Amino acid sequence: MSDNNSMPPYNDLIGDMLKKKSDEGGMENLKGFGKPLPKEYFSGDTYQHFQRIAKDAGYKPHWLKLQHEIRDMVYEIDRARMSGERADLEERIGKVNEKIAEHNKHCPPPMLKGRISIDTLDRAKEIWK
Secondary structure, three states: OOOOHHHOOOHHHHHHHHHHHHHHOOOOOOOOOOOOHHHHHHHOOHHHHHHEEEHOOOOOOOHHHHHHHHHHHHHHHHHHHOOOOOOOHHHHHHHHHHHHHHHHHHHHHHHHOOOOOOOOOOHHHHHHH
């Protein structure tokens, strides 16, 4: 009495993307193509292995990219403050705080960071370095 119409179709999005890329002939040029995976990839925690493979491939999570952007913005705002440019500091700090909010949505909980202001800029440089 199985009704296959009541089950939604199975979507394998990653598998579909890999198949499409393979059909287009783009899989042969990948680094390490045709070489066996190291044995350490098959033992232990799957998530840790995923992180290692992603790191080896040069992948950076979105929140880490934001962290680097925020750090650069904080240091640039500090340089402007030290050189006496006060015209758009509040606007620039507002943009940094928007990026911090985005960062906090995506980062692991221990990496959450607070908003900054002109008064907390010196401390922010230490936090975001």
